[in-house]
Structure formats: structure tokens, C-alpha cells
Amino acid sequence: MSSHTCLDCDSIGDGSCPVCHGIGMLSGDSASGAYGESAGRVSCASCNGSGECQKCDGSGQVEVGGEG
Numbered sequence: 001m002s003s004h005t006c007l008d009c010d011s012i013g014d015g016s017c018p019v020c021h022g023i024g025m026l027s028g029d030s031a032s033g034a035y036g037e038s039a040g041r042v043s044c045a046s047c048n049g050s051g052e053c054q055k056c057d058g059s060g061q062v063e064v065g066g067e068g
């Protein structure tokens with residue numbers, strides 16, 4: 001088996017979720033803050049709030065070489 005650097009991370013191979021940049025949370029741009037402050041942040045749906053790249057499980061490496 002071999003592995004290669006994950007290209008799906010926020011920065012290549014860093015293991016961070018590219019959607020939330022490894023934070024695990026997303027800030028709501030639609031709410032400008034004047035109204036509904038408590039709803040300003042939501043859990044990242046891509047990584048379920050873990051902040052890890054789902055392609056490589058946060059390892060920064062993905063295994064290759066298997067078909068199927």
C-alpha cells in the first residue's frame with residue numbers, strides 16, 4: 001500500500017477541513033451581528049464540527065492503490 005498527500009485539505013496535507021479551515025465552525029455572514037448574535041456561528045456540516053478533513057480524516061495523507 002502507498003499513500004500520498006491529501007489534496008483536499010484546507011492547505012495541501014495539513015489535515016484541516018477546507019470548508020471551515022479546521023475551525024469546525026462557520027460564521028454566519030447573513031447575520032450582520034445587530035440581530036441574532038447567538039446564531040452567529042454554526043457547526044460545520046462538512047466535518048461535523050471536528051475541523052478535520054473528511055477525505056483523509058485529518059491525517060493529511062490518503063491511501064492509494066486499491067481498486068474497488
Ligand SMILES: [Zn+2]
Binds near residue numbers: 006015058060061
Ligand atoms: Zn485531507
Ligand SMILES: [Zn+2]
Binds near residue numbers: 018024048049050051
Ligand atoms: Zn469543517
